[in-house]
Amino acid sequence: MRLPLLATLAFGLAAPALAGGWDDTVAAARGQTVYWNAWGGDERTNDFIAWASGALQTQYGVTINHVKLSDTAEAVTRVIAEKAAGQAEDGSVDLIWINGANFLSMKEQGLLHGPFLQNLPNARYLDLSEGSAAVVDFTIPTEGYESPWRLAKFVLTRDSARVAEPPRSMAALLDWAKANPGRFTHPAVTNFMGSTFLKQALIELAPDPSVLQAEATDEAFSAATEPLWTWYDALRPNLWREGVTFPENESVLQQMLNDGEVDFAMAFDPAAAAAAVERGLLPETVRSYAPEAGSIGNISFVAIPFNAAHKEGAMVVANFLLDPAVQARAQDITVLGSYSVLDPAKLDAAAKAAFDALPDSPALPSNEALGPTLGEPHPSWMTRLAEDWARRYTE
Amino acid sequence: MTAPEGRLLRLLVLGAVAGGLVLPILAGLWETARAAFGHLPAIGADGLSLDPWRRLFDLPGFGTSLTLTLWTGFASTALALVLAVGLAAAMYDRAGFRGGARLLAPFLATPHAALAIGLAFLIAPSGWISRLLSPWATGWDLPPDLATVNDPAGLALILGLLVKEVPFFLLVILAALSQLPVRRHLEAGRALGYGHGVVWIKVIGPQLYPLIRLPVYVVLSFALSIVDMAIVLGPSNPPVLAVAVTRWFLAAETTLILPASAAALLQSAVVAGGIGLWWAAERALARIGRVWIRRGGRGVSAEPGLVAAGAAVTGLMALGAGALMALAVWSVAWRWSYPRALPESWSLAAWGRSAAGWGTAVESTVIIGVATTALALILAVAWLEGEDRDHLPRATWAEALIYLPLLVPQIAFLYGLHVVFLKAGIGGGIGAVIWAHALFVFPYVMIALSDPWRALDPAYIRAAAALGAGPVRRLFAVKLPILLRPLLTAAAIGFAVSVAQYLPTLFMGAGRVATLTTEAVTLSSGSDRRVTGVYAVLQAALPFLAYLAALGVPAILHRHRAGLSGGAA
Numbered sequence: 001m002r003l004p005l006l007a008t009l010a011f012g013l014a015a016p017a018l019a020g021g022w023d024d025t026v027a028a029a030r031g032q033t034v035y036w037n038a039w040g041g042d043e044r045t046n047d048f049i050a051w052a053s054g055a056l057q058t059q060y061g062v063t064i065n066h067v068k069l070s071d072t073a074e075a076v077t078r079v080i081a082e083k084a085a086g087q088a089e090d091g092s093v094d095l096i097w098i099n100g101a102n103f104l105s106m107k108e109q110g111l112l113h114g115p116f117l118q119n120l121p122n123a124r125y126l127d128l129s130e131g132s133a134a135v136v137d138f139t140i141p142t143e144g145y146e147s148p149w150r151l152a153k154f155v156l157t158r159d160s161a162r163v164a165e166p167p168r169s170m171a172a173l174l175d176w177a178k179a180n181p182g183r184f185t186h187p188a189v190t191n192f193m194g195s196t197f198l199k200q201a202l203i204e205l206a207p208d209p210s211v212l213q214a215e216a217t218d219e220a221f222s223a224a225t226e227p228l229w230t231w232y233d234a235l236r237p238n239l240w241r242e243g244v245t246f247p248e249n250e251s252v253l254q255q256m257l258n259d260g261e262v263d264f265a266m267a268f269d270p271a272a273a274a275a276a277v278e279r280g281l282l283p284e285t286v287r288s289y290a291p292e293a294g295s296i297g298n299i300s301f302v303a304i305p306f307n308a309a310h311k312e313g314a315m316v317v318a319n320f321l322l323d324p325a326v327q328a329r330a331q332d333i334t335v336l337g338s339y340s341v342l343d344p345a346k347l348d349a350a351a352k353a354a355f356d357a358l359p360d361s362p363a364l365p366s367n368e369a370l371g372p373t374l375g376e377p378h379p380s381w382m383t384r385l386a387e388d389w390a391r392r393y394t395e
Numbered sequence: 396m397t398a399p400e401g402r403l404l405r406l407l408v409l410g411a412v413a414g415g416l417v418l419p420i421l422a423g424l425w426e427t428a429r430a431a432f433g434h435l436p437a438i439g440a441d442g443l444s445l446d447p448w449r450r451l452f453d454l455p456g457f458g459t460s461l462t463l464t465l466w467t468g469f470a471s472t473a474l475a476l477v478l479a480v481g482l483a484a485a486m487y488d489r490a491g492f493r494g495g496a497r498l499l500a501p502f503l504a505t506p507h508a509a510l511a512i513g514l515a516f517l518i519a520p521s522g523w524i525s526r527l528l529s530p531w532a533t534g535w536d537l538p539p540d541l542a543t544v545n546d547p548a549g550l551a552l553i554l555g556l557l558v559k560e561v562p563f564f565l566l567v568i569l570a571a572l573s574q575l576p577v578r579r580h581l582e583a584g585r586a587l588g589y590g591h592g593v594v595w596i597k598v599i600g601p602q603l604y605p606l607i608r609l610p611v612y613v614v615l616s617f618a619l620s621i622v623d624m625a626i627v628l629g630p631s632n633p634p635v636l637a638v639a640v641t642r643w644f645l646a647a648e649t650t651l652i653l654p655a656s657a658a659a660l661l662q663s664a665v666v667a668g669g670i671g672l673w674w675a676a677e678r679a680l681a682r683i684g685r686v687w688i689r690r691g692g693r694g695v696s697a698e699p700g701l702v703a704a705g706a707a708v709t710g711l712m713a714l715g716a717g718a719l720m721a722l723a724v725w726s727v728a729w730r731w732s733y734p735r736a737l738p739e740s741w742s743l744a745a746w747g748r749s750a751a752g753w754g755t756a757v758e759s760t761v762i763i764g765v766a767t768t769a770l771a772l773i774l775a776v777a778w779l780e781g782e783d784r785d786h787l788p789r790a791t792w793a794e795a796l797i798y799l800p801l802l803v804p805q806i807a808f809l810y811g812l813h814v815v816f817l818k819a820g821i822g823g824g825i826g827a828v829i830w831a832h833a834l835f836v837f838p839y840v841m842i843a844l845s846d847p848w849r850a851l852d853p854a855y856i857r858a859a860a861a862l863g864a865g866p867v868r869r870l871f872a873v874k875l876p877i878l879l880r881p882l883l884t885a886a887a888i889g890f891a892v893s894v895a896q897y898l899p900t901l902f903m904g905a906g907r908v909a910t911l912t913t914e915a916v917t918l919s920s921g922s923d924r925r926v927t928g929v930y931a932v933l934q935a936a937l938p939f940l941a942y943l944a945a946l947g948v949p950a951i952l953h954r955h956r957a958g959l960s961g962g963a964a
Contacts, residue, residue, distance in 0.1 A: 035907060040917050043926055046752070067906040070917045073645045078905055080649055081810070084437035085817035092905035105649050109438060182540035188631055190642065245545050245631050255924065259521035260537045260733040280729045280740070281923060383648065387455075394456035394633050395547075 022121055025312045030061040032313030036302075037075035038097035040068020041251050044275055048336045056320055062313045067093070072102050079111050079305045091307030095314040098146065098303045100138040100192070104379045106303065107145055113304040115144025116315055122322035123147070127343035133299050134341060138376040139213055146301035147318040150330060151339035152268040153297035153373060154200050154290065155365060157254075161285040162263050168292040170204045174231060177238040183263045185240035185247065185256075189389045193250040197266060198385050200296050202228050203374055212377035216384050225388065236393065243393070258282050270370055271337030274363035278334060288365045294372035299341050324351035333361050405781030408774060416834055417796055419812055420803060424663070426811025430656035438649050447653035451661070454643075454654060456633030461665070464636040467549040467629070468619035468669060471556035476611060478557070478711075479564030480603070481704025484595035487577060499562035502715050503888070504938030506895035508916050509931035511555050511627035513718030515544050516725070516924065518551065521733050523721050529734035538733055545631055552629040556618050558715040561708055563614065564607070570846055571606035575599065588693045592701050597688045601681070608677075609794075610842070613801045615673055616666045620804035623897045623916050636662055640806050641898070656810070663807040670802070719935055726928030745925035752914070753933055759825065760894055760910040760937060766829045768889040771837040772882070778841070779848045780870055783856075797841050800834040809902040816903065828908045831899035832892075840889040847881035848874075879952065883945035891938035911937070 040046055046066060053064035069075055075096045082091050098106070106112050117123055117135075126134045126148065134148045135141060158166045167173040177184045187194035203209050206224040214220075236243035240262050247253045250267055257265040258281060267273065267288070276282040302321065304314045320326060324347055327340040340355065347355075429435070433444035451457060502510075517523050521538035529535040544551045577599060584594030620637045629635050634642070640662055643655035725731070726745055728738035809831075816827050851874065859873045875882065900913050915930040 037906060043748075043923055047748070065907065068909065068914065068917050069906065071645055074901075074906060076649060077645050077652065080437050080652065081814055082817055084435055085814050087817055092907060101648070109649065190646075240540060241542050244547055245542065248626075248631065256521075258732065259519075261519075261521050261540075279923075280742075283730075283732065390455040395459060 021119060025119070025315055026060060029310070029312035029316040032310040033063045033065050034094045034310050034313040034317050035065050035067050035092060036095040036097070036314075036317065037067040037069055037072075037078075037093050038095075039070070039072055040066070041070065041249065044279070044336050048330060051335075052317070052320065052326070055326075056317060060316050060320070062316050064317060072096065072098055076102050076106055076111070079106070079307070080109075082307055083111065088307050090309045091305055092309070093305045094308040094310045095302050095304055095317055097149070097300060099298065099301050100376070101379050101382060103137050103142075103146060103301065103303060104140055106305070107140070111306055112145045113306050113308060113311055114146075116304065116318070117142070117144040117147050120147060120315065120319040120322060122319050122324075125322060125324060125342045125346050127346070133297070133373075134343075137301060138298065138382070139378040142301065146303040147322065148299045148301050148341040149318070149321040150300045150336075151297065151341050152300055153270050153339070153370065154196055154295040155267055155270050155272075155288040155370070156290070157257065157265040157267060157273040157282075157286050157288045157363075159257060159263055159283060159285055160287050161283065166264075166289060168289070170201045170231060170291070174235050174238075177235055180263070181238040182240050182242075184238070185243070185253070185262055186266065187249050187253055188246040189386050191249045193253075193266060193268060194246065195382050195386050195389075196268060196296060198228070198232075198389060199377055199382060200291065200374075201231065202381070202385065203296065203377070204291065204293055205231055212381055213375065215378050216380040221381070221384055221388075225385070229392065244395070254282065257286070269338055270365050271333055271339070271361075274333050274361040275337045277361070277363050282363075284363075286363050288363060289369050290365065290371045292371065294374045295370070296376055297373035298376045324348075325354060328354040328358065331355065332358050333364060334359060337364075402781070402785050404777055405785060408778045408781055411774060412778075412796060412837075415830070416837065417799060419815065419830075420799060420808050420834070422815045423808030423810070423812030424660075424803070426814045427656045427659050427807055428811075430653055430811070431660045432657075433653060435652060435656075438652065440650070440653060447657040451654040451657045454639075456639070460633045460636045460639045463549050463630065463633070464619055464665060465669065467552050467556070467625075467635060468615060469673075471553045471560060471618045472611065472615045472673075474553070475557050475560035475564055475614065478704050478708050479561050479568055480595070480600065481701055482561075482708045483565065483568045483572065484592060484599075485701035485705045487572070488581075499565055499712070502558065502562040502712070503566065504891040504942055505559075505715075505719065505935040506891075506912055506915075506938070507555075507559055507621065508623040508627070508895070508897060508912055509722065509934045510558060510715060510718055511624040512915065512927055512931050513720075513722040514555050514558065514714065515551075515627050516721045517714065517718050518543050518554075523717065523736075526734050527736050535734060544628055547630045549629055549635065552621075552625055552635070554711075554714070555624050555628045556621070558711050558718070559624075560614050560618070561711055564610070565708075567607050567610045568603065571603055572599075573850075574606065575602055590693070590698065592698050593693070595701075597684075601684065601688075604677075609798060612670050612673070613798065615669055616802050616804065619666050619669050620662055620806060622806065623912075626916070636665065637804065637806055644806075644810060652810075659804070659807045659810065662804045666802065666804050719932075722928045722931040722935070724928075725924045726926075726932050728925055728928075745923070745929050748926075753911070753929060756909050756911045756914050756930070757933060757937070759908055760912075760934075763825065763829055763832060763900075763908070763910065764890045764893040764937070764941075767832040767836045767893045768840070768886050770829070770833050771840040771889050772844075772886055774837055775840045775844050775885070776870075776875075776882075779845060780874075784866060794841075797838050801838050805835075805898045809898055813902045813905075825904070825908055827903040828900055831903040832896050835896060835899065836889045836892045839892045840885045843885035843888045844878075844881060847878060851878065880945075880949040883948055887938070887941040887945035890941040894934065894938050 036049065038045070038049065046068065049064060049066045053066070056062045056064060067075070075093050079091060079093055128135055137146065156166065167176040173184070186197040189195050189198060202225060203212065205227040206212065207227065208224070211220045211224055247256060250265065253262070254265045254267070254272070254276060256262045265273070270288055273282055273286045273288045277284055277286060302318050304311055308314055322342070324342060327342050328351070330336045330338050331340050344352070431447055433440055433442060433446055515522075519525070520541045520543055522543075525533070525535065525538060580598045581591070581594055584598055585591070589597065622637045622641050625635045625638045629638065633639060636658065640655055640658045643651045643658065724738065727741055727743060729740040729742035729744065731738035812831070855873055855877060856869055859869045864872060894910070895912060897912050897916055900908055900910050904913075911930055911934040915927060915934050918927045918930055
C-alpha cells in the first residue's frame with residue numbers, strides 16, 4: 001500500500017519542476033523528423049500513424065517518418081549494429097513500437113533512453129500505480145523506459161456462417177479440431193501471435209498458472225508445460241496441413257480465413273476483425289470472442305533507443321499518443337479500433353463523452369464476450385516455449 | 396591511340412571496382428566473420444570462440460534447412476538450364492523465335508518478390524486456378540487442404556525460380572549462339588544422319604556450355620541464397636538456409652546475431668561448395684559424354700524431349716503471366732471470396748488510399764535506380780573503352796572480380812557491410828543504398844554490354860580514325876551511337892536489377908529508404924492482397940517501362956538508319 005503512494009507522491013512533487021523541462025522539450029522538438037520504427041503489416045495502423053504525423057506537424061512542428069518493419073526485431077538489430085559501429089548518437093531509430101522480449105532485450109543491454117515516461121504531461125491520465133498494466137510489460141516493470149500507446153487482448157475470430165457454436169476452451173478446441181481436421185491453425189511460433197496462442201493454452205492448461213508470473217526454471221517449465229505438450233501432440237495432426245507448416249503471422253492467417261482455407265483467425269486486438277470487415281478484408285459473418293476462462297492482455301509501448309537522433313521529438317510523439325482525444329480516435333472502429341490505455345477514472349467529462357460517442361459494429365465483441373483479462377507470463381516463458389516448440393516440432 | 400592512355404583509363408576503372416566493389420565486400424565479410432567467431436562487443440560478446448558455430452548446429456531445423464537449400468538450388472538451376480537449352484533447340488530454326496525470345500525480357504524485369512506474390516495467389520489451394528475450376532469441375536466449395544505453396548519439399552519455390560531463370564538462360568543462350576555457326580552444324584549433322592535434337596546435344600551443347608558457364612554459376616549462387624521469393628513460396632518450418640539466416644539476424648534475441656553470422660559464412664561456403672560440385676559434375680558429364688559422342692550412335696531421338704521442353708516453358712510463361720495478371724486484378728478488387736472466378740466487387744480504393752505511400756516509394760525507387768544505372772553504365776563503358784584503347788584482350792581475372800558480388804551471397808556480407816558503412820559515417824542514407832545497389836547492378840550491365848561492344852565491327856572505328864577522329868570523338872560520335880540499342884538494353888537490365896534489390900535496401904537503408912520492393916515484401920506479410928497488388932504492379936511496371944524505352948528510343952532515333960537497328964541487342 002505504501003509503495004504506490006510514495007510513487008504518486010514522488011511523481012506529484014516532480015511534476016512542477018519538470019513543467020519547464022517539458023516546454024524545453026517541445027521547443028527542441030520543433031522541426032524534428034521522428035523515425036518511428038513500427039510494424040508496417042497493418043494498413044490501418046499505417047494510416048493512423050500518417051494521420052498522427054499530420055496532426056503533430058500542425059501542433060508541434062514535428063513530423064513522423066514511419067519506418068515500416070515486417071518484424072520489430074529489425075529495429076533492435078539496427079540499434080545493435082549502430083552500437084557495434086560505435087555510433088552513440090545520431091542513430092537511425094528514434095522511436096520503436098515495442099514490447100515483451102524485444103523490450104527486455106533492449107533494456108538489459110542498455111540500448112534504451114530514459115526513464116522518460118514521468119516527463120510526459122499526458123502520463124497523468126495513466127494508472128501509474130505499481131503493478132498496473134500501464135507500467136508492466138510482460139511482468140517486467142517498465143521503470144519509465146517505455147510509454148504505453150495501445151491495448152491488446154487475445155481473441156479468436158470465427159466465421160459464424162461455417163462455425164455456429166465456437167469452442168470456448170482449449171479442450172473444446174481440440175475436440176472441434178478432431179471433428180474438423182485441417183480447418184484450424186495458428187501462426188508460426190517464431191511469430192509473436194503464434195507464441196501468444198501457445199501462452200494462452202499454457203495459462204489454461206498449466207496445473208498451477210501462478211508459477212508463470214516468475215522467471216521460468218527448468219523444473220517449473222517442464223512441470224507447467226507437460227499438459228500443454230500432451231494437448232498439442234493431439235491437436236497438431238488435426239491442424240491445417242497437419243501442422244507441418246504454419247502461416248507467417250496473424251495477417252496471413254486472417255487472409256486464410258477470408259479465403260476459406262481455415263475457419264478461425266486470431267488477433268491481439270478485439271477490434272481487428274470488425275476493422276477488417278469494414279475494409280472488405282473479411283466476410284460480414286465473422287465474430288470475435290475470447291475463451292471462457294479469459295484471455296491474455298497486454299499493452300503495447302513505444303521506447304526510445306539510447307542513441308536516437310531526435311529524442312525530444314520522440315517524446316513529443318509519445319506524449320501525443322497519450323492525449324485522450326488521440327486515444328479516443330484510435331479506439332474508433334472506423335479509424336483503428338484499438339482499445340485505450342488510459343485509466344477511465346482519470347478522464348474528465350469531455351474526454352469520457354468522446355469515448356462514449358464511438359460507433360459500434362456486429363463483429364466487435366461485447367465486454368461480456370471478452371471475459372476477464374489474464375496477465376502475460378514472464379518473458380522467459382515465451383522464449384522457452386518458442387524454443388521448446390521448435391525443438392519438438394521442427395523436422 | 397596511345398597505350399598509356401588506355402591503360403590509365405583501365406587502371407582508373409579497376410581502382411573504382413576494387414575500391415568500390417571488392418573492398419566493401421571483403422570488409423563486410425570480415426565483420427560478419429568476426430561475429431561468427433564470437434566477436435561483437437555491441438552485445439557484450441568479446442574474443443574468439445567457436446560457440447556461435449556450436450549454437451548454429453544445435454538450432455532446430457538447421458540440417459533440414461541446409462538440405463532444402465541444396466535441393467531447391469540445384470534442382471531449379473539444372474531444370475531451368477535443361478528447359479532453356481531444350482526450347483532453344485526446338486525453336487531455333489523457327490521464324491520469329493529471336494524476336495519472340497526478346498519478349499521474355501519483361502519476365503526478367505519483374506522482381507522476384509512481385510512474381511512470387513502473384514504466383515502464390517495463383518497456385519494456392521484457394522488461388523485463382525482453383526477458383527476458376529471450382530466448384531463446377533472440382534466440387535470444392537471450400538479450398539482443399541493441399542500444400543501447393545510453402546510445401547515442405549520446396550516445389551513451389553523451385554517453380555517460382557524456374558519462371559525467373561528460364562527466360563534469363565534463354566537470353567544468355569541466344570547471345571552465345573550468335574557466336575556459333577549453328578546452322579552449319581545442323582546441316583552437317585543432318586547430312587551425317589543425326590537427328591535434329593541429337594545434333595544439339597552432341598555438337599552444339601558442348602560448344603555452347605563454356606560460353607554460358609559463368610551465368611550458370613551466377614544463377615546457381617542466386618538460387619542457393621534467395622530470400623524474398625523463398626519467404627513467399629518456400630517452406631516455413633524450417634525455411635531454406637538464407638531465410639533462416641535472415642530471421643536469426645532479425646530475431647528478438649539479439650545474441651542470435653552470432654550464430655546468424657556463422658550461418659551467413661556457411662551460406663558462402665554452401666555457394667562456393669555448390670559451384671565446386673557443379674563444376675565436378677560438369678567434368679564427369681563431359682567425360683561420359685565424350686565416350687557417348689564417340690560411339691556415334693544415330694538412333695536416339697531427342698524430339699519428344701524437345702517438344703516437352705517447349706511445352707514446359709510455355710506453361711511456365713503462362714504461370715508467370717497469370718501471376719502478374721492476378722496481382723493487377725487484386726489491386727482493383729474490393730471483395731473476392733472463394734470460389735468466385737472474379738472479384739464480386741471492384742474498387743480503386745487500394746490505389747487511392749495508399750497513393751501517398753506508393754508515391755514516395757516510386758520516387759525513391761526511380762532515383763536510386765537511375766543513379767545506380769548511370770553509375771554502372773559509365774563504369775562499364777570506361778572499362779570496355781579502356782580495353783579497346785589498350786588493345787587488351789578481355790582479362791578473365793578482372794571479369795571474375797566483377798562477378799564477385801553475384802557469386803558471394805548477399806546475406807554473408809551485407810550485415811557486416813552495414814557496420815562498415817556506419818563506422819565510416821555513411822550508413823542509413825540513400826547514398827549507401829545506391830552504392831550497395833551498384834555492387835549488383837554493375838555486373839549485370841557488364842554482362843549485357845560487353846558482348847555487343849566487343850562484336851562491334853572494328854571497320855567503323857578504323858574508318859573514323861582514318862577520317863581524323865580522335866579517341867574521344869570516336870567514342871562519342873561513332874561507338875556510342877551505334878551501340879545505342881545495347882547500351883539502353885543494358886541500362887534497362889541494370890534498372891530492373893536495382894528495382895528488385897531487397898536485402899541491400901533493407902540493410903543499407905536502415906529501413907529509412909522505402910522502395911517498392913521493400914514495401915511490397917513488408918506488405919506481403921500483411922493481409923491486404925489489394926494493397927500488395929498495387930505495389931507489386933508498380934514494381935513490375937517500372938522495369939517494364941524501362942525495357943519499352945530501351946526498345947522504343949532507338950527505333951525512333953534510328954528510324955532513318957535501318958543498318959543501326961542491328962547491333963546484337
